[in-house]
Amino acid sequence: MESTAATTPLPLDIPLPLPADPILLQALLVVLFLWHILFVNLMVGGSLLTVVFELIGRRRPEFDALARATAGTVTVNKSLAVVLGVGPLLGLNVLYTVHFYSANALTGAAWISLVPLVTLAFLVTYAHKYSWDRLAGRKGLHLAIGMAGAAMFLAIPLIFLANINLMLFPARWLEVRGFASALALPNVWPRYLHFLAASVAVTGLFLLVYFLRPGGGVAASPSALDRLALRRLFYGIALGASALQLMFGPLVLITLPRPGLSWFLAGVIGVGVVLAIFALVLMWREIAAPRANATPRAAIVVALITATAFTMGYGRHVYRETALRDHRAQMAVHTRDTGWLAAAAQWREATGQGVAQVPLGQRIFESTCAACHGVDRVLVGPSLREIAGIYGGDPGGIAAWAADPGRKRPELPPMPAFRLGEEKLRAVADYMLQLGSGGSPAEDG
Amino acid sequence: MDFPIFHLDVFGNRLLIAAIASLHVVINHMLAVGAAPLIAFLEWRGYATGDERWDRLAYRLLFICFIVTTSLGALTGVGIWLSTSLVNPHAIGSLIRVFFWAWFSEWIVFVTEVALILIYTLSWRTDWARRHKRAHLGLGVALAVASWLTMAVIVAILGFQMDTGVWTVDPGFWTAVLNPLYLPQLFFRTPFALVAAGLFALAVTGRLTRGDPEFRGRAVRTISAWTLLFCVPWLAAAWGYWQAIPARMLDNVSTALTTLAFQQYLDPLRLLIGASLGAVVLACAWGVGAPRRLPSAVLVVPAVLAVWQLAYFERVREFIRKPDIVAAYMYSNALRPADYPLYAQDGLLAHATYASVRAVTGENRIQAGREVFRLACSRCHTTRGVNGIVAKLAGLYGPGAWDPAVLDTYLAGMHNARPFMPPLPGTATERAALADYLIALRHDPAGLDGAQTAGAAGSTR
Structure with a gap:
């Protein structure tokens, strides 16, 4: 492998052990991420298809009913997408702490804007779903709400993708100036297109199974569209979007930066491609077949696509590790080396160079009081000269005041309380009186 | 030190976390943890009495909770994580290493909670729920349990940040979870959430039942009684929690309550806190005694007070743990006390992964001082924004010229004068450079850019 260039930052890792065997954590990450991305796909694809169906619905009312039923799935899937995202995020955080957080910081403004953006997207999606009847007479407005939600759902994955991509390339970290420049790194946009096509394909299959599930019957199907037509529609969506991957997939592979590529990775991806092609052929034949049910063949298609997703998810992980x-x-x-250095420095400090010799009262005064109290002049609080004038011969008075100061001088900031204990307070008070009355502090012990 | 430094120079990094976290706590306690049992109780009331109006009221309350918790509530929860990992990645990264399995099990419960609230809400008005009311009620109870469990796990981590207990000598998952503050804080938060939810329900119920004065009276009385019931353990647990807080933190309480600038208002503020607690109890007692004479506008007041109390409690909790972000392990500036001797020996700049200079020289003093500020101060201080350093120093040293030697002395000992501040790390040369930078900063209109705009290397501004 190429050696890392001199401009590559070399941070320290978190000096605490991983909470489990890294292989277990990696396996968790890969599996949990697939669950998360499934619902993200259904959220993004669902909100896009809802808008498209509703648009078609302006001429063909049966599509409006279809859009409404699809919208009903999005509000559930989007909540699952968020909660199921926390698990893989946790895995990513613990396994790639430094790399992930560095990417987050470099795209910080966009990264934190996820919070308001996703919240708003969710609220707009609720507004769209729950205003279907109320805004029936103002379809343009209703569609605009739906489109606003879909547009936000299109933007959100881009922020995640930019981070997931940027974390892989520490050699580029010093060049990056914010989110826009992270987007300009190779591979972000091809991956985004690949993700969008997958979202539409997965949602097409999901709607097929969900609306045409056996036992759901025609009653469960969302509109006056007959089952045959729905079947063609959903298979068509899934097939069309999947076919696009024949273009986006190779594009992702070509634009992947070299350091992560390996023959093993090619093998893993290759298996996925073969499985996907089987699924494509099967879908093509299903569209042509005059069957009204989803049929067991749909289960085979789903199984093939799931297996493809596993190979792609695993391939993604292999690339990252490499x-x-x-x-x-x-x-x-x-x-490890810095840990040794720190321990050695700590040992040297503990075995005592530096401190000691200076008397206690002077030490406390210089570290605790001198920033505010000068000998002859007012810095923040009164000078020692003045204090000695007030408390001459009464070090206990200074100690009592310092432990629980009131406020005598409204023109100066209030003094914080110093509960250092009687012994230390007395020592410092003695020292202050000596210094303030012009005496030599040397005799203080 | 090891991460590109994200920085918000106007709003302040602390306020970013505080805004997101306070919002989350208010929503979580008021509309999830505390609300779920109350809603299930009201649904049961409708089932037991055969009065549909209870059922309708419970559903309308739930619908509000559902919309808010599944959007703003869930996202601010994730937002705490995102914001802390921007502002203090080393701290949150360390906590995740220690508490991974706690977070992981919390996540499992969280998934369950979301699934339950989706099913509970979306099935409420279906035929299934009407026919199987008891099963539907069971969903409500399960939701209440799951909501409480998510909180029960997270509180372990919050307690750990304040008092690591024996973990520093006996590091392990369970010594971390069972830290001294865990149970006292959990006992306190549980009734706090129940009370806050009761007050929210009262505020909304006044409006939701406007058209039916007879039922409004009954609903207000029932919810007031429910809330009043939990006021007792709430106030008792508050006392218990106070007893458990380590003494060194109690010294911070006055600053935590008032901020340094308003310390002279400490007594009026204590009075205000007492009065707001009294007002809550009084409003509930009024709701029990004479519910029909309680105007809807008055019902809103205790809920507003509860929002303030929840947010304020979090502010105080977050403040008194200072100067540490993880007690006895890491300061709030993201540096570990264990590394301080190394920084004192070699310099902070020498060990920083991202800094535009590596050592202080005659020519680069201001720039080096800026880098020290970025590394050691910028997690809490801005230049001129919230908690801005220029204003802080002007408060100390006034409008005249600042003496670099005096500033240098202050920087060396400020952790003694301000016990909530960590000691300044690094060498004396770096400290002097920082003093020079701070004096220059006073007349320099440019602030400090974060890595999110200027890049990782530390800009020349």
């Missing part, structure tokens, strides 16, 4: 391997190894060495 791309980060060298940098992480260097980080581990650097972290």
